Amino acid sequence: MAPQRKRKTATDSTLQLQRLTEANVARLGLISIQERIPSDFTRWEVDFEIDGRLGQLSCFSPAEYGGVPHGLDGDVANALIDIFIETGSPESGVVTTTASQVLLRAGLHNNGHYHHVLTESLRRLKQATYTMSHAWRDHEHQRWTSGTFSYVLAYEITSGERDTVTSGAVLSVTLARQIVQSIRARYVKPLDYGFLTSLERPLTRALYRLLDAKRYDPQDLSRSFASYTVNLLEWAAECKIVDRRTDKVRRTLEGAHQELQERGYLQDVLVEGRGRKQTLTYVFGAPTPDLTLDPELVAELVTHRVARPVARKLVETYGETRVRTRLARFKALLASGYRVRSPSALLVDIIRDDDEKYVDPTGAERAAGTVTTSRPPSAAVDPDLEDQERDAAFQALSLEEQADRAMPTLQLLLKNRLDTMQYARIRSAMAEGRADAGLIVKAVTKAVFEGRTDEALEQLTLL
Incomplete structure (x- = not known):
């Protein structure tokens, strides 16, 4: 019996805040949502209309690598993009990390079973070839483009076994040029990582990622929609479901629909029509209302290019005292000459850091602690004892x-x-x-x- 998937709690420091993901990858659904596929499912092709023109996307992956990317491959791929964004989105496209960090970010256990899963996923993500026509959004030049790429351009595994992920393995993964350029051009959308990793099944997580991408206008990611309607068979093709019989498609999606409704992400799933003309309408749940805590402190975070909803969430979650002291730590770090590609991402990471990754040798935090706040003073704490x-x-x-x-x-x-x-x-x-x-x-x-x-x-x- 395979080990159970690791469940994340709301207090996991890496998952408390809304994060970002590349919008093309999310919208196109490059990875089949199905947990298991037959060995001969080595290619798929999807046609769709975009801006009044026909778009096309196809994938081929050899059978010896397990067919097209599917199931947990989506969690691994999403984790790689998340780590890439977090580390400043370097122009080289290289993600240098550890196997344990990828599995943690994917919401999976760091054990032998998932070491094997990660090994196989990396192989599939490198070997699978995607061909697209008028499908990939070039955000910088505001146009739709065509091309061919592999999700992972190259990877290296440094471990005790050749080309195999083991405990403590260090990974160097080079993402596709198209993905890297898109992220660096800020064609990214929000992704609730805490909610994503709390979902039980890989299929539910995959459907959530795809549906959440469909909520946004691909030409203007600041616009979101309250519902999404799609033909059932066209949706099966976008989800890369193997058996396209209408009853099988609905059964494949049924469990994910139920979980997403129970969790409040979906308000309803409406089915209309019969046979091949059936349509699904996904009615999304109401967004979380904005918070109005400490506008002064929130405004200061916003001046450092932290998104206002994220700034409000930081203050609500961690409190004014911690946010102020961590803001002082961030300023001291920059004043010391430390160079970082995304100061706002660094600031958010410093505030939510529970592992004390960032020390404050300048004593800036002690000074910040003297700032008067509207909250009742907390008991004095000996920093040396801490x-x-x-x-x-x-x-x-x-x-x-x-x-x-x-x-x-x-x-x-x-x-x-x-x-x-x-x-x-x-x-x-x-x-x-x-x-x-x-x-x-x-x-x-x-x-x-x-x-x-x-x-x-x-x-x-x-x-």
Whole structure:
């Protein structure tokens, strides 16, 4: 029996906020929503009308790789895009991360079963070839384009077994040029990651991603719709469902419809007509009303290009005191000369960070703590005692867990200054106890704050 999928809670720090995803990938549904497909399902083709013209999208993937991308491949692909955006969307298109981070972001367990799933997904995402005609939105030039690409252009796995993901594996994944350019041109849409990863079935998660993309006008992503109507068989083609008989299509979608309605994402699913003329109308649930907490602090976050709804959510979730102190930490980091492609993304990450990835050697937070707020004052806390408790909790983790906690921080700070093999060696040194993960993170963070990144890199290469 396969291990159960990992359930996320509302307190998971990586999933509390609304995030972004590339809008073309989401709208086109490049990956079949079905959890399992027959081995001979190696190609599909979809025709659709867009702006009064015929658009077309097709996929081919060899049978020896398990057919076309499907099921959990969608969770893996979505996780890669999310990590790519979070790390500043580098022009190279390279995502350097660990297997455990990809699985965490995909909402999957970090165990042998899902190591195999990740290995197979990477192979399919690289081998599958997509061909499109008048289907891909070029946001920068406001036009529809054609072309051919693979979701993953190339990838490297640094692990104990050749080309196979194992515990502690370091991944270097190069995304398709089209996806990279689209993200860098900010053709992105919101995605509620907490809701997504809380859904039980891969099929429900896949349908949610596709439906949520259909809520937005592809030519103007600021416009959203209250409902979406589609012919049942055309929808089956967009979902890449194998058996296109109308009764089978409805049964395939039934469980996902039920879960999305129970969770409030869908208000209703209306079925009209008979046979091949059946249509589905998805009526979306009401959006969460805007919050009106601490407009002054929200306005300050907005000046740093944090979206207003996200800024309001940050203040509501974490409180004024934490947001103010983390804002001071963010300002100190920038003042130290730290360069980042997306300051707003860094600010949000600093505010929601529960793992203390970002230290404050300048003492800016102490000063921020003197700011008067409208909330009742909290009991005094000894910062030294807090540090000791945090260090003790970290040291109580296994060496493998310490290494897994440390790697995302090092990758965020150093980005592509180190290659995959170097990151793998550093992780091995920490996991084997030859280097102290906590001390390394503190030393590298302090070095980056103080403009001594080259010095830190030199020390790391000696591990």
